[in-house]
Amino acid sequence: MLDFSKIWIPRLSNEEIRRRADEFRQQHWGEKIPVDIELIAERQLGLIVIPIANLRYTAHTEAFLSGDLSELVYDPALPDVRVRFSVAHELGHYLLHREVITKLRSGSYEEWKDMQHEIPEALWSRAEYQAYEFAGRLLVPLQLLMEELRKLKPLVELARKQLPDLTADDVKEHLATKVARAFDVSYDVIIKRLDAEGISPIQE
Amino acid sequence: MTFGEFAKAKRLQSDLSLREFCKTAELDPSNWSKVERSLLSAPSDRTKLETIARELKLKKGTPDWSSFFDLAYISQQRIPDDVAEDADAVSVLPVFFRTVRGEKPTEEELSKLIQLIKRR
Numbered sequence: 623m624l625d626f627s628k629i630w631i632p633r634l635s636n637e638e639i640r641r642r643a644d645e646f647r648q649q650h651w652g653e654k655i656p657v658d659i660e661l662i663a664e665r666q667l668g669l670i671v672i673p674i675a676n677l678r679y680t681a682h683t684e685a686f687l688s689g690d691l692s693e694l695v696y697d698p699a700l701p702d703v704r705v706r707f708s709v710a711h712e713l714g715h716y717l718l719h720r721e722v723i724t725k726l727r728s729g730s731y732e733e734w735k736d737m738q739h740e741i742p743e744a745l746w747s748r749a750e751y752q753a754y755e756f757a758g759r760l761l762v763p764l765q766l767l768m769e770e771l772r773k774l775k776p777l778v779e780l781a782r783k784q785l786p787d788l789t790a791d792d793v794k795e796h797l798a799t800k801v802a803r804a805f806d807v808s809y810d811v812i813i814k815r816l817d818a819e820g821i822s823p824i825q826e
Numbered sequence: 827m828t829f830g831e832f833a834k835a836k837r838l839q840s841d842l843s844l845r846e847f848c849k850t851a852e853l854d855p856s857n858w859s860k861v862e863r864s865l866l867s868a869p870s871d872r873t874k875l876e877t878i879a880r881e882l883k884l885k886k887g888t889p890d891w892s893s894f895f896d897l898a899y900i901s902q903q904r905i906p907d908d909v910a911e912d913a914d915a916v917s918v919l920p921v922f923f924r925t926v927r928g929e930k931p932t933e934e935e936l937s938k939l940i941q942l943i944k945r946r
Contacts, residue, residue, distance in 0.1 A: 660843035670863070671844050673855040674946055678926060681939040686923035693918050695946065698845065698855045705845065715922050723921045734919045735936050741921075746930055749922050 624740060629725050631748050634718070636818070639752055643759035646717060656806035657761050659710045663694050667716065671709075673698035687712040689727045691720060703808045710760050714753030722749070755818070762805050762815045770801045771823055778823065790824050797823045829901035830862040832893060836882040837862075851881040861901075868898035915944045 650666040651657055663669045670693045677683055677697035685696040685708035694712050696705050715723065726741075728734035774797055781796070782788050798812040805812070816823065827835075837847050844862075848855040860866040869875055875898055884891045919940070925931050931939070 658841075658843060660845060661838075661841060664843065665838050672859050672863075672946055673844070674942055675854075675856045677942060681931075681935050681942055682926045683923050683931070683935065683939060684926065686920035688918035689921055690917045693946075695920075695943075702845075719922065726921045728916065728919055730916060731919075731940055734916070734940075735933070737921075738931060738936055739933075741930070743930070746922065750928075753922070 624726070624737060626740065626742050626745065629722055629745070631719060631722055631745055631752070633748070634752055636755060639718070639755045640759045640764075642717065643714075643756045644763065646713075647760055647763065653763060653766065655763070655766055655804055656706075657710075659706050659713065659761065663709055663713060667713070669694045669716070671696075675699065684708050685712050687715050687723070689723060691716060691723060701808075703802075703806060703811070706761065706806060707757055707808070707811060710757035711753045713760070714756030715749065718752050718756060719749050758811060758815050758818065761807050762811065764819055767801070767805075767812075767815060767819070767821070770804050771797065771821070774800060774823075782824075790822055794823050827897070828864045829868045829894075829897035830864040832897050833868075833878070833882060834862040836884065836890070836894075840883045842881075847881060851878050853878070864901070867904070868901040870902050915940070918943060 647653075647657060650662050660671060664671050669687075669691075672693055672695045674695050675698060677685075677695065678700065683697075684700060684704065685694070687694055694709060694716075696708050696712075698705070700708065722745075726737055728737055778793055778797070781793070794813065794816060795809075798809050798816065802809050802812045815821075837844070840847075842850075844859060845855055847853075848858050851858075857866060861868060869878070875895065879891060879894050882894070884894055923931070923939075925935060
């Protein structure tokens with residue numbers, strides 16, 4: 623049985639996670655969109671990217687990083703934007719949690735199953751949250767998000783003139799669909815980035 | 827160098843991710859990934875191979891073009907490795923992974939995942 627009191631994931635502020643995502647992107651890709659996250663995983667990090675058909679249907683799993691940090695697996699039947707986000711999410715684990723992943727490697731299937739059952743919910747949730755935040759900022763750089771919103775400002779002004787009762791949420795939802803295309807992410811990812819970064823599309 | 831290693835190197839030199847390449851070359855990404863890892867042989871159809879070579883930006887008459895077809899021929903002669911050994915599968919079992927529900931996996935999901943990983 624593993625002693626989880628000695629295995630922990632350090633708390634990271636959102637700012638720290640975003641700083642690491644920005645640093646990684648600048649180092650391996652630069653400031654252009656959309657970020658080709660799958661190419662970065664293969665070429666820059668040397669990960670073997672493996673599509674497994676029916677991963678979602680059979681094991682209810684969308685993607686994972688192998689315990690030896692050599693393979694990144696995803697379900698190729700997922701929508702494009704979902705594959706891209708899943709790959710970015712797994713890169714978050716690769717960059718933020720490699721130490722704990724190395725400590726939790728198993729020697730047999732039974733040991734691995736036991737480990738999966740024993741992982742404390744708090745450790746698991748923290749790892750998932752950090753990887754999620756990392757992925758969002760990696761694919762949607764803040765400055766470029768602001769730029770995309772600025773490009774759409776005339777459209778927002780016109781719409782507000784024509785429909786004075788438009789709420790901030792109406793505008794946000796409308797813009798998120800357009801902005802999502804530029805970053806090749808889902809509408810939901812843009813909505814979450816706007817909320818997480820505290821951006822109001824009306825002010826931008 | 828195997829056919830798979832050669833093809834992968836050329837794909838990455840052309841700035842193509844696995845999925846993007848498979849889309850344009852009309853290949854199944856799961857199977858092509860196995861070809862690149864030498865778990866499956868190269869396709870035997872000459873027309874298909876030429877399409878793949880062109881998508882890899884190889885030019886007819888160049889040494890790379892010849893190597894591509896030579897390695898494909900060698901790949902077709904050998905018996906592909908059997909599905910990954912158990913030892914390989916244990917070493918790649920993931921620590922963290924997202925289920926569709928966003929929760930920790932159940933016993934059944936863990937067992938199914940092991941089977942999929944063995945056949946990857």
